[in-house]
Amino acid sequence: MQIDAKSVARAEEARHHRAEDDYPPEYDRQSGYGPPPAYGGYGPPPGYGSYGPPPGYGPPPGYGPPPGYGPPPGYGPPPYGYPPPGYGPPGAYPPPYGPPSGPSPGYGPPGGSGGASGRQTGTLKSFNPKHGFGFIDCPQVRHRFSRDVFVHKAQIGDLEVGEELSFILDTNKDGMPQARDIRRSDGSKPGPGKKGGEDAPAANGGDQAAKKRRRGGKGKKKPEDATGGDGKACSHAQLLAFMEPQGLDHGSYAFRLLCLLSVAAGDLNVESLLSSGRRAQSLPEGFEINETLNGSIPITVIPSWDIFLGFSDRQKSISGRMSVNVVFTEEAEALVERPEQMVDVVNFGSGSGDINSLGKVKLWDPVAAQTAxxxxxxxxxxxxxxxxxxxxxxxxxxxxxxxFKIALQAPSSAFYRLALGCVGEDSTKLRVDPTGAVQECTWLVNKSLVNFKWENFTCTMENSATMLCAMKGTREWAALLKTYMWPSVIYGLMGFNAFALGVKLTMPRVATTMLALLSLTNLRNQVIGLLPVSQTTSWMEEYFLIAISFMFLNLLGHAASFHLDATERHHTQKIVNKFNLWGMLSIFICIVVGRLHVRQCPLMDPGVTVLMTVVAAVVTVSILLFLFWYHRAAFREVGRKITEQVESLAHLKDDDRV
Structure with missing residues (x-):
């Protein structure tokens, strides 16, 4: 199917007309909202004029307002573009504001006050043109309601922020203050907004023809035929417009059916059509978020670590209390009822039952000139x-x-963005971008708790939806050495010193070594209980494995000593005892210190570990040389006997040959 530029332009123009309607643009594409096709621009049906049907004639059945909402039946819509009752999308105004509870002047019943409380004076405090509403600062109203006065964009007109004005105070169904019939300080009405007639309602001098085209009334352009005006079936742009909640403003049911048939026939690629017109979101099928928001509403997060409760190497977790202060403006509540719930600590593993949200505190944002x-x-x-x-x-x-990973929960990142707050006496800004936004901030901790000495709590912005906080701690190893290492040293010395006992004390020697072996095994099991099983073997666990292995070698040394004594080779038996007592002990120390140096631990200076390894090696070699020198006569005797045995074996072989 061919796509012509004219059809695309016409469909895009129709979409822009709908997007510029009086209700905020973020609801233009929400399914199920907006007026029925016969009432396209919120105007009355043809024949009822421009101010609604005569008294007693409400909207057609099925389109009336819900009970207790909007003006009484028979009174047309309020001025300045409020959506008529029953047609406006829910949530178009920030909670707790909503459509006025009563009709505006000129539309309500005679003498009806609509909940007004008299004309008040104030200053236009803020206005958000994107969302279509603002707030008026009025001390009298604030004293009474403890909040600013809500005002719709159509009531504001060409007023500027900071301009003085007067208004009639009204309240919505929830009793919240709203403004109507706004006048300047000189008593004149505000002029049309910056968009002129397109933005102003038809009842106040707007573009009547454009409004009628949107309502489907008089002045509407002749609908294009089912061929799209150029003899072609259904263009991509026309189908895209038809997929809007309001359908094609200029299309008939026959045209819509033809569009669907075009899709079924394979003339249009629906997947490429959707991807070209909307921004992809991680949402369930059939749902989308208005692309005009584009993550523009900031949510400031001020994290802090308050209390240390515990630390577990085996569970790979730290226990404590972390506070996350979430600050946002009132406009954030127009999209989510509780925006603070959209901010979460991703790696918090104790469940929602251990998350508490305290009450809201009102603040004043001097930069944005609005309440936060x-x-x-x-x-x-x-x-x-x-x-x-x-x-x-x-x-x-x-x-x-x-x-600690703090992130916005999907899909709120489509309309919110995170900002890092760096406040407090111990806070320091480490990095700020060119716009002045904090990218990295640190808070001083400097405490020794749960066997660690903690330094700083630092948070860094990763992107507009994620920040990563980190806290560095140095393990206080002295406590672990006193708990596990010192007892193991005592048990190890017991196992080696068993060779100092006489060879006739067979049971005490073996029992002492066995006691050391079992005690070291028990200590190793306690250490294993503190560490993850799947991790690489730690130095402390390796130390216990080496100690247990040497205790096993000591048992073999006892067996050799008993055998030599039984065969009356007493001098050799003494050499075995001395070697197991001093030689094996020095070799054990040399291996343990060498393994510590190989691991290059951050708390151990490499120069110190090298020196310890060299000293241990020198001591080991010295002890072995001393043993050989001290028992040189015995070694000579052993050498002589070995030589005689070898010679006798050689003579036997010669005799056999003869």
């Missing part, structure tokens, strides 16, 4: 570190970095 809300969320429980590197090779001489 602050909510403090408390996370008390375990924060998992399974998603991040967790090395225990140098345990207990290691440094740990605990990480």
């Amino acid at each position: 809300l602050s909510v403090n969320k408390i996370y008390a429980g375990e924060f998992s570190q399974s998603l991040y590197p967790y090395d225990l090779a140098c345990y207990p001489f290691d440094i740990k970095i605990m990480r």
Whole structure:
């Protein structure tokens, strides 16, 4: 199928007319909202004029307002473009504001006050043209309602922020203050908005022809035929317009049916059509988010680590209380009822039962000149570190970095963006972008808790929807050495010193070595209970494995000593005892220190570990040389006997040959 530029332009123009209607543009594409086709621009049916049907004639059945909402039947829509009752999308105004509870002047019943409280004076405090509403600062109203006065964009006209005005105070069905019949300080009405007649309602001098085209009334252009006006079936742009909730403004049911048949016949690629017209979102099939929002509403997050409760290497987690202060403007509540719930700590693993949200606190944002809300969320429980590197090779001489990922929950990142707040006496801004937004901030901790000495709590912005906080801690290894290493040294010395006992004390020698072996095994099991099974063997675990292996070698040494004594080779038996006592002990120390140096632990200076390894090696070699020198006569005797045996074996072989 051919796609012509004219058809695309016409369809895009129709979409722009709908997007510029009086209700905020973010609801233009929401399915199920907006007026029925016969009432395209919110105007009355043809024949009822431009101010609604005569008294007593409400909208057709099925289009009336829900009970208690909007003006009474028979009174036309309020001025300045409020959506008529029953047609406006829910949530078009920020909670707790909504459509006025009563009719506006000129449309309501005679003498009806509509909940007005008299004319008030104030200043236009803020206005968001994208969402179509603003707020008026009025001390009298604030004293009464503890909030600013809501005002719709059509009531504002060409007023500027900071301009003084007067208005009639009204309230909605929830009792919240709203403004109507706005006048300048000199009593004149505001002029049309910046978009002129297109933005102003038809009842106030707007473009009547454009409004009629949108309503389907008089002045509407002649609908194009089912061929799209150029003899072609259904263009991509026309089908895209038809897929809007309101359908094609200029299309008939026959034209719509032809479009669907074109899709069924394969003339149009629906997938490419959707991808060209909308921004992809991670949403269930059939749902989408208005692309005009584009992550424009900031949510400031101020994280802090409050209390340390525990630390587990085996579970790879840290326990404590973390506070996340969420600050946002009132416009954020126009999209989500509780925006603070969209901010979450991703690796918090204790469940929602341990997350508490405190009450909202109202703040004043001098930059945006509007009210902001602050909510403090408390996370008390375990924060998992399974998603991040967790090395225990140098345990207990290691440094740990605990990480906390704070992110916007999908799909709120389509209309919210995170901002990092850097406040507090101990806070320091480490990095700021050219716009002045904080990209990295750190808070001083400097505490020794749960066997670690913690330094700073630092948060860094990763993107507009994610920030990563980290806290560095140095393990206090002295406590672990006192708990596990010192007892193991005592048990090891017991196992080696068993060779100092006489060879006749068979049971005490073996029992002492067995006691050392079992005690070292028990200590190793306790250490294993602290560490993950799947991790690389830590230095402390390797130390216990080496010690247990040497205790087993000591048992073999006892057996050799008893055998030599039974065969009356007493001098050789003494050499075995001395070698197991001093030689094996020095070799054990040399291996343990060497393995510590190989691991290059951050808390151990490489120069120190090298020196320890060299000293241990020199001592081991010295002890072995001393043993050989001290028992040189015995070694000569052993050498002589070995030589005699070899010679006798050689003579026997010669005799056999003869």
